[in-house]
Amino acid sequence: YIVQPISSLKSQHNNFSMNLQSTLFQDLLTTQYWHNHTTTIVLAVFLVSAVTLYAWFKPKAQNLPPGPAGLPIFGNLLSLDPDLHTYLAGLAQIHGPIFKLQLGSKVGIVLTSPAMAREVLKDNDTVFANRDVPAAGRALSYGGSDIVWTPYGAEWRMLRKVCVMKMLSHATLNSVYDLRRKEVRKTVTYLQDQVGSPVNVGEQVFLTVLNVIMNMMWGESERESLGAGFREMVAQMTMLLGKPNVSDFFPGLARFDLQGVEKQIHALMPHLDGMFEDMINQRKNIHGEERNDFLQFLLKLKDEGTGDTNTPLTITHVKALLMDMVVGGTDTSSNTIEFAMAEMMKNPDVMKRVQEELEAVVGKDSLVEESHIHRLSYLQAVMKETLRLHPVLPLLVPHCPSETTVVGGYTIPKGSRVFVNVWAIHRDPSIWEKPLVFDPARFLDTKWDFSGNDFNYFPFGSGRRICAGIAMAEKTVLHFLATLVHLFDWTIPQGEKLEVSEKFGIVLKKKMPLVAIPTPRLSNPGFYK
Numbered sequence: 001y002i003v004q005p006i007s008s009l010k011s012q013h014n015n016f017s018m019n020l021q022s023t024l025f026q027d028l029l030t031t032q033y034w035h036n037h038t039t040t041i042v043l044a045v046f047l048v049s050a051v052t053l054y055a056w057f058k059p060k061a062q063n064l065p066p067g068p069a070g071l072p073i074f075g076n077l078l079s080l081d082p083d084l085h086t087y088l089a090g091l092a093q094i095h096g097p098i099f100k101l102q103l104g105s106k107v108g109i110v111l112t113s114p115a116m117a118r119e120v121l122k123d124n125d126t127v128f129a130n131r132d133v134p135a136a137g138r139a140l141s142y143g144g145s146d147i148v149w150t151p152y153g154a155e156w157r158m159l160r161k162v163c164v165m166k167m168l169s170h171a172t173l174n175s176v177y178d179l180r181r182k183e184v185r186k187t188v189t190y191l192q193d194q195v196g197s198p199v200n201v202g203e204q205v206f207l208t209v210l211n212v213i214m215n216m217m218w219g220e221s222e223r224e225s226l227g228a229g230f231r232e233m234v235a236q237m238t239m240l241l242g243k244p245n246v247s248d249f250f251p252g253l254a255r256f257d258l259q260g261v262e263k264q265i266h267a268l269m270p271h272l273d274g275m276f277e278d279m280i281n282q283r284k285n286i287h288g289e290e291r292n293d294f295l296q297f298l299l300k301l302k303d304e305g306t307g308d309t310n311t312p313l314t315i316t317h318v319k320a321l322l323m324d325m326v327v328g329g330t331d332t333s334s335n336t337i338e339f340a341m342a343e344m345m346k347n348p349d350v351m352k353r354v355q356e357e358l359e360a361v362v363g364k365d366s367l368v369e370e371s372h373i374h375r376l377s378y379l380q381a382v383m384k385e386t387l388r389l390h391p392v393l394p395l396l397v398p399h400c401p402s403e404t405t406v407v408g409g410y411t412i413p414k415g416s417r418v419f420v421n422v423w424a425i426h427r428d429p430s431i432w433e434k435p436l437v438f439d440p441a442r443f444l445d446t447k448w449d450f451s452g453n454d455f456n457y458f459p460f461g462s463g464r465r466i467c468a469g470i471a472m473a474e475k476t477v478l479h480f481l482a483t484l485v486h487l488f489d490w491t492i493p494q495g496e497k498l499e500v501s502e503k504f505g506i507v508l509k510k511k512m513p514l515v516a517i518p519t520p521r522l523s524n525p526g527f528y529k
């Protein structure tokens with residue numbers, strides 16, 4: 001049902017990772033701009049101006065954090081490693097839990113300890129609850145009209161309220177459970193057709209989660225008519241969002257869009273926007289029919305008001321929120337499921353314990369439902385341990401102080417890009433016993449949760465900007481994972497190696513896709529239809 005565009009989609013999907021060195025400079029070297037005489041001259045003039053301005057405005061004797069020495073103009077840009085999370089963890093060993101990088105004309109600050117994370121995300125939460133919006137993010141979100149990129153203030157509060165307290169609340173999510181369940185059932189049927197053959201698990205999970213989200217957004221019928229094109233565009237957008245962009249490191253050059261990132265996004269946007277418009281117009285023309293999905297819900301809020309008369313929800317907000325669901329909700333949840341499956345297969349004792357728990361709670365004569373999840377405490381621990389070792393946003397979404405602030409005794413200039421290396425904190429041997437071992441049992445203690453109150457463990461972030469989709473992520477990940485291991489045993493094809501290494505990207509992913517063979521576990525053939 002959703003298999004046709006896989007090869008092209010997957011190749012896009014594989015390219016998501018940020019290759020800071022090669023992408024940036026290959027792009028610059030191969031792009032048409034270098035062959036365009038006029039633009040080269042303009043660029044040269046601007047680079048010279050940039051050097052002059054840099055020298056002129058170079059920060060004077062501030063107590064900035066320590067950090068590696070950099071080159072003039074580029075700062076540390078050229079020495080960044082594509083696997084940024086591990087590279088930054090290595091630098092923290094040398095420079096300490098707070099250090100500075102010069103990223104072109106931007107100051108980057110990297111925090112790598114619970115104490116530093118607390119100072120930024122709790123003690124100075126309001127100041128750091130802002131974003132340094134990348135050019136691609138702005139272009140993709142209708143000029144920053146969504147939750148992720150809107151600055152901290154009344155508009156962001158209104159969008160958060162709509163999203164977290166209303167659209168993504170447990171109550172609303174429970175009311176659209178059928179839409180999620182239907183997609184998971186379809187994937188089970190697909191897997192049953194593949195029994196005995198290798199299946200690209202990540203690919204199937206990605207497509208299922210994307211369909212789950214699209215179903216919740218506007219229901220099944222319209223989704224079918226969108227076809228493969230929409231999914232390809234989503235892949236393209238995520239890739240562009242993760243691409244290192246000269247415009248972000250040298251804002252003075254942003255208007256030239258030297259790598260053509262914004263140009264590509266502007267080429268995609270009319271299609272996406274057209275789709276959103278079509279969905280909205282179709283909905284306006286349906287009279288009297290009660291639909292139970294996010295689009296209906298958002299349109300109602302737009303027409304009837306959110307209760308906040310000063311900051312109304314506009315149609316642009318509605319579209320930007322739909323975009324957030326698609327971009328923020330797909331890769332994050334599906335990569336978590338893929339890592340969890342790989343870790344369970346690599347640790348058969350863990351897999352066995354999850355299956356035993358499922359048999360005790362659900363049995364062999366019923367299907368897993370979301371209502372079982374609260375009794376599946378070991379499965380919940382598997383999700384937590386997966387997000388400890390593989391937090392899919394390893395550096396969170398960078399924060400940005402709205403005013404110059406002192407953190408850890410150092411000055412963090414207003415407008416810096418602040419990375420919190422949650423990946424490194426989750427593997428810190430002074431916090432975690434045997435940090436590299438996948439052991440879900442450590443999370444059976446109920447003190448651990450996703451609330452971000454404990455700065456030893458916060459895979460969804462913490463404070464005002466904590467993930468808006470935690471409830472949805474928990475429901476999607478846990479129900480889908482439970483179904484996959486309740487209904488099937490999984491083995492690796494002969495000659496293949498099972499590994500769990502990571503590749504850095506805007507969303508962390510498995511370096512090698514998980515390919516595995518499903519075998520049905522339960523005897524009731526009805527469960528597989």
Ligand code: HEM
Nearest residue numbers: 148325328329332333393396397460461465467468469473
């Ligand atoms: C396992 C799955 C997920 C993980 C690990 C995750 C993690 C995160 C993290 C770390 C942040 C940044 C927090 C910060 O800035 O400090 C974030 C932000 C966000 N996430 Fe998620 N996320 C997941 C799934 C989802 C889903 C399913 C949705 C919605 C459908 C979603 C929507 C958002 C939004 C809108 C933001 C921006 C919040 C803001 O800036 O106020 N996420 N997420």
